[in-house]
Each structure stands twice: as C-alpha cells, then as structure tokens.
Amino acid sequence: MDHPYASYRSLFPVLASKIHLASCSQGAISKTVSEAMEEYLNSLLTTGVNWSQSIQEVEKAKKGFAKLIGAEPNEIAVLGSVSDIFSTIATSLSFEKGKNKIVTTDMDFPTVGHVWLAQRKFGANVSFIPSQQEVIPIEYYERFVTSDTLITSISHICYFNGFKQDIKAIAEIVHRKGSLLFVDAYQSAGQVPIDVKKMDIDILAAGTRKYMLGIPGMAFLYMKTELAEKWKPRVTGWFGQANHSKFDIHQLTPAPGARRFETGTPSFISAYAATAAIRLLLEIGVENISSYLNELAQFTLDYGQEKGLQVVGPLSADQRGAMTAFYAENAGQIESIMKERNIIVSARNDVIRIAPHFYNTKDEIRQAIDELATVLNTK
Ligand SMILES: Cc1ncc(COP(=O)(O)O)c(C=O)c1O
Incomplete structure (x- = not known):
C-alpha cells in the first residue's frame, strides 16, 4: 500500500525521529499548529x-x-x-x-x-x-x-x-x-x-x-x-x-x-x-483519512496476530476506528520500554493501543508490532 499522504509527513517534525502511533491519546503536532500557537x-x-x-x-x-x-x-x-x-x-x-x-x-x-x-x-x-x-x-x-x-x-x-x-x-x-x-x-x-x-x-x-x-x-x-x-x-x-x-x-x-x-x-x-x-x-478530508486508516487498522490486526499478539476487541477493521488494542500485562511498563526505543504507543490497564493517523505508514506499524512482539516475548 502506498502512502497517499507522504507529502504531509514533513509537516510533523516528530515523525523524523519517532514512530508516533498514539493519536488515541495525543495526536502528532504539525508545524502549522505550532506556528498558530x-x-x-x-x-x-x-x-x-x-x-x-x-x-x-x-x-x-x-x-x-x-x-x-x-x-x-x-x-x-x-x-x-x-x-x-x-x-x-x-x-x-x-x-x-x-x-x-x-x-x-x-x-x-x-x-x-x-x-x-x-x-x-x-x-x-x-x-x-x-x-x-x-x-x-x-x-x-x-x-x-x-x-x-x-x-x-x-x-x-x-x-x-x-x-x-x-x-x-x-x-x-x-x-x-x-x-x-x-x-x-x-x-x-x-x-x-x-x-x-x-x-x-x-x-x-x-x-x-x-x-x-x-x-x-x-x-x-x-x-x-x-x-x-x-x-x-x-x-x-x-x-x-x-x-x-x-x-x-x-x-x-x-x-x-x-x-x-x-x-x-x-x-x-x-x-x-x-x-x-x-x-x-478538512483539506485532506475525513472520508479520505478514514478509508486509509481502515486499511491500516486491518493491517495492524492481521500483522499483530501473525506476530502472536492478542487483539482486544473486534477482529474486523470495519467494526473499529484506527486504533488497535493488544493485550499486554504491565502495559504501562511496556509503553515506557517502547518509548525508549522511539516508538510512541499508549497504554490503558492491560492493553497497548496502536493508533495511527493519516501521517503514519504501514511500515511504521510493522516496525512497532515487531518491537512490541519482541518486548512481549511472543515471537
Ligand atoms: C472517549 C473519551 N472521552 C472522554 C475523555 C476525557 O476527556 P477530557 O480529559 O477532555 O475530559 C477521553 C480522554 O482520553 C476519551 O478518550
């Protein structure tokens, strides 16, 4: 899958050094938002x-x-x-x-x-x-x-x-x-x-x-x-x-x-x-964002399960938003370890949430899941 919004990535400075997958908590801040502030x-x-x-x-x-x-x-x-x-x-x-x-x-x-x-x-x-x-x-x-x-x-x-x-x-x-x-x-x-x-x-x-x-x-x-x-x-x-x-x-x-x-x-x-x-x-259009995120969500569900992670919630992207939750005991600790490895995900109780936005790529999700699987010692 090509990334249709690749040209927007440079607007988000954090993406240069981190894999940011925590839009369910705090979305990445764009330069235009920072300039407005x-x-x-x-x-x-x-x-x-x-x-x-x-x-x-x-x-x-x-x-x-x-x-x-x-x-x-x-x-x-x-x-x-x-x-x-x-x-x-x-x-x-x-x-x-x-x-x-x-x-x-x-x-x-x-x-x-x-x-x-x-x-x-x-x-x-x-x-x-x-x-x-x-x-x-x-x-x-x-x-x-x-x-x-x-x-x-x-x-x-x-x-x-x-x-x-x-x-x-x-x-x-x-x-x-x-x-x-x-x-x-x-x-x-x-x-x-x-x-x-x-x-x-x-x-x-x-x-x-x-x-x-x-x-x-x-x-x-x-x-x-x-x-x-x-x-x-x-x-x-x-x-x-x-x-x-x-x-x-x-x-x-x-x-x-x-x-x-x-x-x-x-x-x-x-x-x-x-x-x-x-x-x-509004410039990109929420309909467009949503259909791209639907593809990313299905990929997250499929690849996560392939790597032995346990999905919490429905297994079909059509019953979900962009975010996928994977079971993780001590999720708070896992979130911190992932952060040390430059991957920003979000913990809640016993789940790690992976929540992409239009600026994320499939490859970033793959890397995050690989790392999560390693940290959780599943594969
Ligand atoms: C679905 C939902 N509702 C409400 C809240 C709480 O929002 P606020 O901190 O603005 O009160 C959150 C925060 O994470 C949320 O995810």
Whole structure:
C-alpha cells in the first residue's frame, strides 16, 4: 500500500525521529499548529492585548469543528474538556420521577460514568449496559433503553479497544423510546466521518488533542439548536449570556443556541491550535483519512496476530476506528520500554493501543508490532 499522504509527513517534525502511533491519546503536532500557537504568543508579546483576535480565533475553531461534523456554528459551544461538557449537560437536566434513567455503557470513558453517578443524589437512576465479548451488541439498546430513559450516553469509538458503534442505528432505537442521544466522539472526531444530522445525534462532545491534532484545553459541545433553546444551564458564566459585553450582573439571559453552555474565557492558545489542526483535516478530508486508516487498522490486526499478539476487541477493521488494542500485562511498563526505543504507543490497564493517523505508514506499524512482539516475548 502506498502512502497517499507522504507529502504531509514533513509537516510533523516528530515523525523524523519517532514512530508516533498514539493519536488515541495525543495526536502528532504539525508545524502549522505550532506556528498558530506562536502567532498567539507573539501577538501578546508585541501588542500586549489580543482579545478580539483571540475571540475571532475561537469562532473560527467552532466553524471548523461545525464543518467537520456537519453542524452549524451556532450549534457549537467551547468548554475546557470533555469532562466539563458532561458535567455541564448533566447538571442542566432535571431527573423527574418516570423520566430519570441514564443509560450508558461499561465501555465508555470513566469520566462519563463518574459524571452520571454524581447525579444520583439529584434523582438520576444510572444504568450501565454491560459489554459482551468486548462489544455492545446493538440489541442491548432495545433492552436497556426504556420509556423512562431521559438520556442515552455512549461513545462513538471505545477509548479502550477501538470498538466503533453504529450511531445512526442506535439513534433510531433510543429516539423511538423517547430518549435523547448524547455521543462522546472524542475517539472518533478527526478520523471517521461524522454527520450529526444524518446520524440524528442530539448532543455530542469531542476534545481537540487526539485525532483532531490539537492540544489540551479545549473541547467542543454540539447541541441541536431546537434542543439548546429549551435548556437553562446551571453551570454558566458570562460567555454563556446573550449579551456578555453588557456586563449586567443582574441579568441571566442564556445566549441563543449552544453558546449558552459556555462559561468563562476559553483557552485561546488551544483555539489557535484547533483552528490550524482542523483546517488540515478538512483539506485532506475525513472520508479520505478514514478509508486509509481502515486499511491500516486491518493491517495492524492481521500483522499483530501473525506476530502472536492478542487483539482486544473486534477482529474486523470495519467494526473499529484506527486504533488497535493488544493485550499486554504491565502495559504501562511496556509503553515506557517502547518509548525508549522511539516508538510512541499508549497504554490503558492491560492493553497497548496502536493508533495511527493519516501521517503514519504501514511500515511504521510493522516496525512497532515487531518491537512490541519482541518486548512481549511472543515471537
Ligand atoms: C472517549 C473519551 N472521552 C472522554 C475523555 C476525557 O476527556 P477530557 O480529559 O477532555 O475530559 C477521553 C480522554 O482520553 C476519551 O478518550
């Protein structure tokens, strides 16, 4: 397989000395992202104040993200992390008797469970769908989502083993049962196509530092306009107000659309990074990225098994995102050994995650798997 994006590799300085396969944790930083961050710092160094430029950059980042997921910019809010978004949404809900069930899964990122469990004292009844052989069978949604379900909160791609869910099919089930659908897309945004309208997603969250190739400090919240208008956030602040430049301490008037969920000054430098990073993703096209990554994922699965590694999660790339998880006792230690050998992979509990992006080659994956197999002493 040729590398269709070979010409982009020089944009990522780290690739000259490392095999970077950790986009599920922190994507590689491009020179354009680094220049954008420098632009932010330089404007502070030279002009002293860069407030309006920075606000414009936040708007550009929102626009870019809206395009990436098929939404309108006014359906996007920025917060500091995906955890913040979950707390903002959860604390805006009221858990009425007969409509107080939260359905999530045991494959979601722990923050998701933590936030929902924290709502139990306010009346939430939290139900975890158990995984079965490392996936969530779609028929479980028919069983677990019931008429008293207020919100179904699931991830598009599992952080732990790369399992990808059929969001459109799940949306049909949960909406038929009268539940909202909240999708954690942190492991999918930037690597697989997302169209919130076609997938019929009500609420979506994604941060910028993984496959979106930015840095920590910023996460995007999508909420359908018609839905947002009905919500009165309890986690709030001046950025969430209709007219925040009025500085009126007595007025609490939520901004139109998703912006009402914003709180205070966002991380401007993260917005500069996000705008540049998303621009690159849009230039290449997420459809193109996704089909290349699908080939890489299948190669990772096949070659890994050939070398005696044990795949955790589905064996077909079509049921996964780019990331492949291999079983490894003491994964944290293995991650450090691989790092010493200039191969960046990511550990979680007892798995090593290999997560390429468009800038990676098949040969890099081959080298990483060879090294992992040696370290694990499998072959
Ligand atoms: C799927 C998923 N959701 C949420 C998070 C947490 O994101 P944050 O640290 O921005 O709260 C992560 C982080 O790794 C993740 O992989």
